[in-house]
Amino acid sequence: MNTVEILKQYIKEELMNGAGGDLDVNENLLASGIIDSLGVLRLVSFVEERFNIEVPDEDVTLDNFQSIQAITDYLTQLQSA
Amino acid sequence: MMKTDVVIVGGGPGGAATAVFLAKHGIQSIIIEKEQFPRFHIGESMTGECGNMVRAMGLEEEMLKRNHPVKYGVLVYGQGGNNTFWVPVMKRDEQGNLQDSFTWQVRRSDFDKMVLDHAIAQGATLIQGQATKVLRAEDGAVCGVQVRLADGSVEEIHAEVVVDASGAATFLSNAGVASKKERGKYDRQVAVYSHVKGAIRDEQDNTLIFYEKKNHWGWFIPIDAETVSIGVVAPSDYYRAYEGDMRSYFLQQMHKINPELSKRVPDVELVEEVRATSNYSYHVKQFTGKGFLCVGDSHRFIDPIFSFGLHFALTEARLAAQAIAGYMNGENRDAENPFADYQAYSELGMDVIEDLVDCFWENPLSFAFFVHTRYVDDFIDLFAGRVYQDPPSPGLQAIRKVNAKARAKKTAVSAQAYA
Numbered sequence A: 001m002n003t004v005e006i007l008k009q010y011i012k013e014e015l016m017n018g019a020g021g022d023l024d025v026n027e028n029l030l031a032s033g034i035i036d037s038l039g040v041l042r043l044v045s046f047v048e049e050r051f052n053i054e055v056p057d058e059d060v061t062l063d064n065f066q067s068i069q070a071i072t073d074y075l076t077q078l079q080s081a
Numbered sequence B: 001m002m003k004t005d006v007v008i009v010g011g012g013p014g015g016a017a018t019a020v021f022l023a024k025h026g027i028q029s030i031i032i033e034k035e036q037f038p039r040f041h042i043g044e045s046m047t048g049e050c051g052n053m054v055r056a057m058g059l060e061e062e063m064l065k066r067n068h069p070v071k072y073g074v075l076v077y078g079q080g081g082n083n084t085f086w087v088p089v090m091k092r093d094e095q096g097n098l099q100d101s102f103t104w105q106v107r108r109s110d111f112d113k114m115v116l117d118h119a120i121a122q123g124a125t126l127i128q129g130q131a132t133k134v135l136r137a138e139d140g141a142v143c144g145v146q147v148r149l150a151d152g153s154v155e156e157i158h159a160e161v162v163v164d165a166s167g168a169a170t171f172l173s174n175a176g177v178a179s180k181k182e183r184g185k186y187d188r189q190v191a192v193y194s195h196v197k198g199a200i201r202d203e204q205d206n207t208l209i210f211y212e213k214k215n216h217w218g219w220f221i222p223i224d225a226e227t228v229s230i231g232v233v234a235p236s237d238y239y240r241a242y243e244g245d246m247r248s249y250f251l252q253q254m255h256k257i258n259p260e261l262s263k264r265v266p267d268v269e270l271v272e273e274v275r276a277t278s279n280y281s282y283h284v285k286q287f288t289g290k291g292f293l294c295v296g297d298s299h300r301f302i303d304p305i306f307s308f309g310l311h312f313a314l315t316e317a318r319l320a321a322q323a324i325a326g327y328m329n330g331e332n333r334d335a336e337n338p339f340a341d342y343q344a345y346s347e348l349g350m351d352v353i354e355d356l357v358d359c360f361w362e363n364p365l366s367f368a369f370f371v372h373t374r375y376v377d378d379f380i381d382l383f384a385g386r387v388y389q390d391p392p393s394p395g396l397q398a399i400r401k402v403n404a405k406a407r408a409k410k411t412a413v414s415a416q417a418y419a
């Protein structure tokens, strides 16, 4: 599975309780009410565990975690740094 | 003319506590207070360390006897009542481990009078009147104050040290002794508040904070068995745009800002007038010098969101008493500023809280992640008011990194706008 699919699966199964059809990668997860900010926090922890990274303190921002695309971009940037 | 060791302007918690701690060092003081106590004051929820200052003054038993609602923590509700976080009041034991603890929420008219009476019982003299002028010695050092007494007569009080504890009146700054008052970051805010009876309370009487959106929030603070203090804070522009009087604004906001607040106040009776405070955020940067120092609100107030006003008034009272005791024992007698260390230390603590508040408003997601997940214990320490740690805890460093990044981004954005 690629990053996008891993994230989609986690969000659907763990944060949306299996609800929700297709998730658009650009959909703003918080603003659209798909998950709440506690959900985003779980997402941060999940990303850390699943991809075996530590998100630096200053990177836990909405910009980096607001959509599946944003997270994917952030991970690419982190891994190439 | 009267003479004493230390004259304290203001008999609120900062001034009265300074007198209590000075008495422990065997130092005499005169407190000047213009209001007749008990008098109304806002600022009713304490941090854990603030509770410990109350204990250090020897007042725990009295507090429990008076039935001030015990506070075990603060519960913050996010927008729409979601995303709550809870920070318990915990203390550090001798081994440095966190232990359950509690602090209080108080009716200030009662609490402030209790502390002032305690100061008098410890030997301080209370003079009812208003400090109007600063007296200076030939070398320019501050050496006392002039007071207008209740009967209109004027009295001079000479002292080795003048302590300004005049609160938002910022006596020494206005007198041109301490530096000018600068606007604080949270200056364009209005708080509107009252006391209510009939509110629905939780099983435990904790301090509740309700987030509506950036710089728009409310509080719910139980202050006795029947009464709860409720306040709503919003940007000044938002408040000005409301058409109607303050009371109807207050009632409207109480039901509007957060469902977790409105469900607790379905049918309440207002038992205090509705009051407002605006422009409460300011900073006096130079607040010590030859013959004087400031404590509490008389030099800086940041923002009420996490209840740090009483905390700083009382912790600084203790620090100030220590600094004055050293001075009376011959320390720093010839220094340009005998209280420079006290000033630096006080600023350090207030800076930490400003960082905490900045992070909460500017980057709520990072804040939530740190408080919930990554730096739980460090945030318990910060909320308790353990703000003088050196070196800074990882949690505080994280806050500072996030704030620095937000500032850099803002600067970049405005640079772009002007390019």
Ligand SMILES: Cc1cc2nc3c(=O)[nH]c(=O)nc-3n(C[C@H](O)[C@H](O)[C@H](O)COP(=O)(O)OP(=O)(O)OC[C@H]3O[C@@H](n4cnc5c(N)ncnc54)[C@H](O)[C@@H]3O)c2cc1C
Pocket (backbone or CB within 6 Å): B009, B010, B011, B012, B013, B014, B015, B032, B033, B034, B035, B041, B042, B043, B044, B045, B046, B047, B129, B130, B131, B132, B165, B166, B167, B168, B169, B171, B191, B231, B277, B280, B295, B296, B297, B298, B301, B304, B307, B308, B309, B310, B311, B313
């Ligand atoms: C909206 C709002 C909400 C707040 N909520 C909280 C909270 O939940 N928890 C908390 O801890 N803090 C809170 N605060 C802050 C708190 O009210 C203050 O920080 C605290 O009262 C400071 O104590 P102090 O002794 O420095 O000053 P004060 O309590 O203001 O005492 C100053 C005293 O000096 C007297 N005085 C002034 N000038 C003179 C003069 N020239 N001569 C003689 N007497 C004089 C005054 O009459 C007064 O009694 C809040 C503040 C605001 C604005």
